[in-house]
Amino acid sequence: MIYNMPIKTLPEEDRPRERLFRDGAEALADAELLAIIIAVGNDRESSKRLAERLLALGGLRYLMDATVQELMEIRGIGKAKAAQIKSAVELGLRLSAERVSLCRTVIKTPDDAANLLMARMRYGDREEFRAILLNTKNQVLSIQTVSIGTTNSSLAHPREMLRAALKHGAVAVILAHNHPSGDPQPSPEDINVTRQLKEAGSMVGITILDHVIIGDGSYVSLKGQGMLKD
Numbered sequence: 001m002i003y004n005m006p007i008k009t010l011p012e013e014d015r016p017r018e019r020l021f022r023d024g025a026e027a028l029a030d031a032e033l034l035a036i037i038i039a040v041g042n043d044r045e046s047s048k049r050l051a052e053r054l055l056a057l058g059g060l061r062y063l064m065d066a067t068v069q070e071l072m073e074i075r076g077i078g079k080a081k082a083a084q085i086k087s088a089v090e091l092g093l094r095l096s097a098e099r100v101s102l103c104r105t106v107i108k109t110p111d112d113a114a115n116l117l118m119a120r121m122r123y124g125d126r127e128e129f130r131a132i133l134l135n136t137k138n139q140v141l142s143i144q145t146v147s148i149g150t151t152n153s154s155l156a157h158p159r160e161m162l163r164a165a166l167k168h169g170a171v172a173v174i175l176a177h178n179h180p181s182g183d184p185q186p187s188p189e190d191i192n193v194t195r196q197l198k199e200a201g202s203m204v205g206i207t208i209l210d211h212v213i214i215g216d217g218s219y220v221s222l223k224g225q226g227m228l229k230d
Contacts, residue, residue: 184215
């Protein structure tokens with residue numbers, strides 16, 4: 001009998017996990033991602049071959065609809081693998097639901113932006129710089145952490161902000177960061193960084209609508225304070 005080649009015997013550049021580290025998860029096929037979740041195959045087939053056989057039963061939709069018991073009826077899928085697969089599928093479903101919910105959020109005012117982030121950022125003991133990424137209707141596409149600083153400093157590089165915006169197809173961005181001191185008044189550095197990011201965004205057609213600084217239960221909008229000149 002001819003057995004499938006185990007993953008560990010493949011060239012390193014062809015192994016799913018190594019490809020993920022090198023190229024990013026988005027570069028992997030469904031079977032490769034599933035093979036990473038399955039982790040190990042058996043004495044008859046590799047984890048990748050087992051993943052391909054699973055997907056042949058109905059693709060990702062099958063994995064979503066199948067129960068743990070149904071998965072365990074498939075040769076090579078025991079209790080642990082079935083649990084891993086269903087857990088990964090459930091996380092994907094929850095993330096998808098969160099994105100749909102988030103995309104229905106429309107940012108019309110600085111209050112909207114501050115309310116979206118206040119609970120997440122007001123108690124932070126370090127400065128976190130985030131970007132609210134928006135589409136043409138000012139609907140939220142994603143909220144991305146651009147950088148995390150020290151207790152009194154957070155340096156946001158234009159490259160990181162632009163990479164996040166371009167990856168998600170954003171046309172506008174609202175910048176936000178917290179002040180661990182609880183006082184949201186902007187520093188000269190906050191104003192300078194905002195101007196740098198605004199200039200960088202304009203070069204690639206991304207508009208910086210505002211920069212909201214989060215304190216402990218209060219915030220300051222640089223746009224509202226007239227510090228974000230067009």
